[in-house]
Every structure is written in C-alpha cells, then in structure tokens.
Amino acid sequence: MGLERAAAGLWMACVLASLLSVVAVLVAGALTAVRAVAGARRRARRARARLGQMSRWCSASELAELDQALDRIAAEDRAWPVLSVKSRRQGPYS
Amino acid sequence: MTTSHAPAGAGQDETAGPARAVALREPVPIAIRRRPPDASGAAERFAPTDPPRGWDLARYPRVARALRSRRFQFLLILPNQIIFWTVIFVGLLGTTIPGLNFGTAITWYIWFCLVFVLMVVVGRAWCAMCPFGGFAEWIQRRALWQRTQRALGLGLKFPEPLARYGFLLPVATFLLLTWIEEFFNIAGPGTPSATSYMVIGIVSSALIFFLVFERRTFCRYLCPLTALIGTVGSMGSVAGFRTRDRSVCLSCQTKDCMRGGADGFGCPWYTWPGSADSNLACGLCSECYKACPSGNIGLYLQPPLTSVIAPRRRRADVAWAIVLLWGLVLYQQFNATSLYAAIDTWLNTRLGFPHYPDPVAYLGLILAFALVTAGATGLIGRLSARPDARLEAAGNFLDRKTRFRAYFLPLAYGLIPVVGADYFARQLPKFFQHAPRLIPAVEQAAGMAAIHSPLYRVRLLSDPRIVAVQVATIAAGTLAALWSTWRISGRELAAVSRRPVVLRAASLGLVLACGTVAAALYVMINAAD
Numbered sequence: 001m002g003l004e005r006a007a008a009g010l011w012m013a014c015v016l017a018s019l020l021s022v023v024a025v026l027v028a029g030a031l032t033a034v035r036a037v038a039g040a041r042r043r044a045r046r047a048r049a050r051l052g053q054m055s056r057w058c059s060a061s062e063l064a065e066l067d068q069a070l071d072r073i074a075a076e077d078r079a080w081p082v083l084s085v086k087s088r089r090q091g092p093y094s
Numbered sequence: 095m096t097t098s099h100a101p102a103g104a105g106q107d108e109t110a111g112p113a114r115a116v117a118l119r120e121p122v123p124i125a126i127r128r129r130p131p132d133a134s135g136a137a138e139r140f141a142p143t144d145p146p147r148g149w150d151l152a153r154y155p156r157v158a159r160a161l162r163s164r165r166f167q168f169l170l171i172l173p174n175q176i177i178f179w180t181v182i183f184v185g186l187l188g189t190t191i192p193g194l195n196f197g198t199a200i201t202w203y204i205w206f207c208l209v210f211v212l213m214v215v216v217g218r219a220w221c222a223m224c225p226f227g228g229f230a231e232w233i234q235r236r237a238l239w240q241r242t243q244r245a246l247g248l249g250l251k252f253p254e255p256l257a258r259y260g261f262l263l264p265v266a267t268f269l270l271l272t273w274i275e276e277f278f279n280i281a282g283p284g285t286p287s288a289t290s291y292m293v294i295g296i297v298s299s300a301l302i303f304f305l306v307f308e309r310r311t312f313c314r315y316l317c318p319l320t321a322l323i324g325t326v327g328s329m330g331s332v333a334g335f336r337t338r339d340r341s342v343c344l345s346c347q348t349k350d351c352m353r354g355g356a357d358g359f360g361c362p363w364y365t366w367p368g369s370a371d372s373n374l375a376c377g378l379c380s381e382c383y384k385a386c387p388s389g390n391i392g393l394y395l396q397p398p399l400t401s402v403i404a405p406r407r408r409r410a411d412v413a414w415a416i417v418l419l420w421g422l423v424l425y426q427q428f429n430a431t432s433l434y435a436a437i438d439t440w441l442n443t444r445l446g447f448p449h450y451p452d453p454v455a456y457l458g459l460i461l462a463f464a465l466v467t468a469g470a471t472g473l474i475g476r477l478s479a480r481p482d483a484r485l486e487a488a489g490n491f492l493d494r495k496t497r498f499r500a501y502f503l504p505l506a507y508g509l510i511p512v513v514g515a516d517y518f519a520r521q522l523p524k525f526f527q528h529a530p531r532l533i534p535a536v537e538q539a540a541g542m543a544a545i546h547s548p549l550y551r552v553r554l555l556s557d558p559r560i561v562a563v564q565v566a567t568i569a570a571g572t573l574a575a576l577w578s579t580w581r582i583s584g585r586e587l588a589a590v591s592r593r594p595v596v597l598r599a600a601s602l603g604l605v606l607a608c609g610t611v612a613a614a615l616y617v618m619i620n621a622a623d
Contacts, residue, residue, distance in 0.1 A: 004541070005540075005541035008539065008540050008541045009540040009541060011180070011540075012180075012196075012536055012539050012540040013540075014176060015176060015177055015180050015196075015536070015539075016536065017173075018172075018173030018174070018176045018177050019173070019177065021173045022173050022174065022223070025170065026212075026219075029216075029219075030215075032151055032154065032157060033151065033331070033332075033395055035154075036148075036149055036150070036151050036153070036154070036395060037149055037395060039148070040146060040148030040149050041148075043148055044148065
C-alpha cells in the first residue's frame with residue numbers, strides 16, 4: 001500500500017512537472033516573441049535615425065522605397081570586380 | 095512528337111549523349127523544372143499578408159537550434175502525452191467524485207480555458223503539442239522523433255471531393271462531439287470515466303485515420319477542434335512558418351518542404367510556405383523549417399488579427415464554419431435558459447427522445463442561428479451591391495462566386511473575434527468557480543484523501559463578477575470584430591457597393607448586434623456553466 005502510494009505520488013509529480021514545463025515553454029515563447037518584436041522595432045528606429053532628418057518629411061512607404069534603392073546600389077557595388085582595388089593595393093609589380 | 099514539347103533552350107544538356115533518353119522520356123516535368131518561375135502579381139498579392147520581415151523568431155540562434163532539432167516537437171508533445179494518459183487512467187480508476195478527479199478537473203476546469211487563450215494569442219500552438227495527433231503520428235512514422243522513410247498504414251490520400259469542403263467536415267465532427275458531450279453530461283463534469291472514454295474515443299479515431307490516410311489528414315480535415323482552432327487562431331500573433339524570400343520558393347526545384355527532405359518530413363498539414371497567406375493551416379510542427387535546403391523558412395510573428403483582415407482569397411468553407419461555430423456557441427448559451435428547457439422538454443415528449451439535448455432542437459437552433467447571421471450578410475449585399483458590379487462566376491463549392499458570397503465571405507471573417515471571445519467567455523464560469531480544485535485533485539490522485547481540502551470549495555470569483563468578466567470579454571471581442579469588419583469592408587466591399595458609408599454602417603451594425611446578443615445572454619444565464 002505504501003509502495004503504491006509512493007508510485008502514485010511520483011507519477012503525479014511527473015504530471016505536475018509536465019504541466020510546469022508546458023507553462024515554461026509558453027512563457028519562454030512569449031518572452032522570445034516580445035524580444036523579437038522589440039529588436040525589430042529598435043532596428044527600424046536605428047535605420048530611420050540613419051536616414052537623419054528625412055524621416056520627418058518622408059512617409060513609411062517612401063522610406064521603404066529608399067531602403068530598397070540603397071540595397072540595390074549596395075548589391076551593385078558588391079557585384080563590381082574587386083580586381084581594381086586589389087591591383088591598387090598590391091601595386092603594379094606584385 | 096515528344097521532342098516537340100521540349101521548351102526552347104531546354105535541350106542543351108539533355109540532347110547530348112545518354113541524357114537524351116531521359117529528356118525524351120519526361121519532357122513535361124523537365125519543361126516545368128526549367129521554366130522561369132512565374133512571379134507575376136505575387137508581390138502585390140502577398141504584400142498585405144506577409145509578416146514584418148524583422149519579426150522572425152528563427153533569427154535567434156537558440157530558437158533556430160531548437161527548431162532544427164528533430165526532438166523539438168517530441169518534447170512539446172511529451173508533457174501533454176503524460177498528462178492525457180493520466181487523465182484517461184485516473185478517470186477510469188480514480189475517485190468517482192468529478193470535482194476531485196484529476197481527469198475531469200484538469201480537462202474541464204483548466205485545459206479548455208488554456209486552449210482558448212493559446213488560440214487567441216498564438217494560433218495553432220495546441221496543434222503543435224497535441225497528444226492525440228502526436229501519439230498517432232508517432233505510430234504512423236514508426237518513430238518518436240527520427241526522420242523515417244516508410245510510414246505505417248495505408249497512406250491513402252484524402253478524397254478530393256471531401257477535401258473540397260475543408261473546414262465543414264471538422265465542424266460536423268465538432269457538432270457531433272459536442273452533442274455527445276451534452277447528452278452524456280461529460281463536461282458537467284459528470285462521471286469521470288465518461289471523460290476518459292471521450293479521450294479514448296478521440297485518440298482511437300485519430301489513430302485509425304492516421305493509419306488509413308497519409309500525413310495529418312485527421313488534423314487537417316477531421317479533428318473536432320481544427321476548425322475552431324484554425325478560425326479563432328487566425329486572430330493570433332504567430333504567423334507560422336513562412337517563406338523568407340518568395341522568389342526562392344518559386345524557383346525551388348525540389349520542394350522539400352512539401353515532399354520531405356533528408357532532415358524533415360513533407361508538411362503534414364499540406365501547406366506550402368511559398369503560397370501561405372495566413373496561419374489558418376500551419377500546425378507549427380517545424381518540418382518545413384527542417385526540410386528546406388535553402389534555409390528560406392522562418393517562424394514569423396504578425397500583428398494580431400492580420401490573418402483575419404489581410405487575406406484577399408476568402409474561403410467559403412471557412413466562412414460557413416465561422417457562422418456554424420457561432421451558431422453552436424449561441425446554442426450553448428441559450429441552452430442554459432428556462433425557455434430552452436421548455437422547448438427541449440416539449441420536443442423530447444413529442445419525439446420520444448429520452449432527455450436533453452433533443453437532436454432536433456440542437457441542430458435546428460444551431461442552423462437557425464447560423465442561417466440568420468449568414469442571411470444578414472446576404473441582406474447587406476442585396477441592399478448595397480452596385481448593379482453594374484460583376485460578382486458572379488461559375489465554379490465548385492470553393493471557387494463559385496455570387497453576390498451573396500461576395501459579401502458573406504468577408505463579413506463572416508470579420509466576425510471571428512466575437513465568435514472567439516464568445517467561446518472563451520463560455521469557458522470562464524468553470525474556470526473561476528472550480529479551477530482551485532485541481533490541487534486537491536492532484537493530491538487525491540497521489541493517494542491523499544483531499545475531500546476536506548479547503549481549496550475544494552474555493553472560488554476565484556463570485557457569480558456577478560464572472561458575468562462582468564464574460565461581458566467584458568465579449569466587449570473586447572466585439573471591438574476587435576468591429577475593427578476587423580471596418581478594415582475588411584473598406585478594402586473589399588466598398589468598391590462594389592453603391593454607398594460605401596451605408597455598407598460599412600450596416601456591417602458594423604451586424605457585428606454590434608452579434609456582440610450584444612452574446613453579452614445579453616451571459617447576463618440572462620448568470621454564470622451558468
């Protein structure tokens with residue numbers, strides 16, 4: 001009888017631990033979500049700050065267009081051959 | 095003849111040497127693989143429904159590592175599996191006092207409330223950790239978490255003519271389960287063993303369907319809760335697993351997210367991230383995330399109500415599911431009134447049915463509530479549609495377009511928040527009156543005599559306060575529904591209506607009427623559970 005009660009008690013402890021783990025997962029998920037949204041907002045704020053005064057007279061869609069244009073320009077820059085830079089750094093005889 | 099199907103420029107490598115035979119054997123698949131991805135209109139179509147790019151939880155290395163792990167979903171399911179098998183065994187073998195039995199206490203006082211909170215906040219979080227589908231899936235895959243290649247069972251596809259009715263099938267199973275639950279007074283809660291038999295019934299049906307059909311056919315098309323979780327869950331702030339760059343999905347030649355790859359199974363819910371525009375059918379299982387060879391899937395958050403307001407492609411099955419679920423929850427309120435008791439008794443006497451709930455009253459009232467709501471949207475369409483607007487197009491149940499549907503579909507989506515709030519409010523009396531009983535129930539299951547525990551009689555709130563919380567819940571749901579309907583009617587219906595202002599006023603009036611009826615019924619039934 002004592003063993004039976006101990007087994008039942010142990011099993012219910014497992015059940016309680018399961019319940020707590022579900023709650024812990026949900027809380028951890030909620031915290032991560034809050035962190036993700038806050039991080040995204042912070043990044044957006046920084047990006048706006050980088051554009052300086054422009055955010056005062058540009059709408060969000062205009063800013064997004066500007067962002068896209070800047071991304072495109074950066075991508076084109078990256079696509080240029082690095083040979084000229086390399087050759088300048090290494091000198092004509094290397 | 096066969097070579098004439100090959101696309102221009104497609105035969106460069108296939109025409110040379112032994113590869114030629116392969117190219118000639120399957121010209122159409124090769125042509126499909128080689129054609130440039132058709133992305134016309136994709137940006138416009140998906141822009142309103144795409145979650146903000148920065149709201150990707152998988153950006154965090156820890157989250158990414160957890161999602162990448164094959165043990166992720168297993169570890170989500172395991173605790174619930176332990177709890178639900180305990181519910182079954184304690185229900186059958188434990189005390190027969192419902193309030194002291196762990197099985198009934200956790201199922202009816204805590205679990206239902208928790209599931210509704212999860213739905214409203216997260217969406218299909220419950221589906222990711224569901225012990226019913228989880229258990230059956232372990233058996234179907236013959237593994238707890240490993241990626242296996244051969245499934246157990248027949249692996250049949252769900253018949254297309256049935257699949258076309260989408261959420262209407264699970265609404266039918268939900269209505270059936272609710273009727274059984276009311277007939278046997280399972281959720282009262284009545285005898286604890288009844289709760290166990292109900293859970294065994296759900297697990298067994300899930301197992302049978304998992305062994306007959308492929309993937310999570312049961313969860314997508316038949317689970318009694320899937321329509322409710324899908325529709326109410328679309329209010330949630332988790333957009334689900336979505337593509338990071340749609341053009342990568344469009345040009346992907348392997349579609350591992352759908353077919354399965356080395357690290358992940360093909361989507362068990364038949365949802366392609368490349369075209370997903372809501373969280374309606376994302377079970378949050380993370381298989382697409384694991385399977386994608388391009389790392390192009392993220393777990394996204396979205397502002398609340400996005401999946402209610404933003405989708406442009408409204409589904410008829412979802413709209414009908416919403417009004418039928420609305421009919422059911424109104425029935426569950428109305429059945430606590432003395433008027434309903436009189437109707438039920440009268441019908442039972444006439445039809446020779448033993449006791450509550452009379453099936454004619456049950457189905458009749460649910461259908462009546464649903465049809466009145468649908469009829470109101472139809473009336474709004476009739477009075478406001480522009481005569482020159484072309485709103486008709488032939489098609490099957492999913493594709494057909496009519497003037498009624500042009501108004502009914504979007505307006506039904508707008509009602510989701512008030513329907514969700516009503517279901518949640520309906521669970522509150524049990525929670526506030528009896529939730530503390532869980533502790534003595536745990537003590538009782540652990541072998542201690544807990545009948546004299548002071549917690550057994552503790553209530554969290556008095557009846558008038560419960561009613562106040564219920565009315566406040568309905569008010570919050572109604573406000574969310576008003577906002578959703580305002581946005582939806584302005585975006586989708588104003589252009590086809592003669593007087594957009596009148597249309598919007600009528601649509602908001604409908605929402606307000608629904609909220610008022612629900613709140614008034616809660617006041618009338620005075621916290622009845």
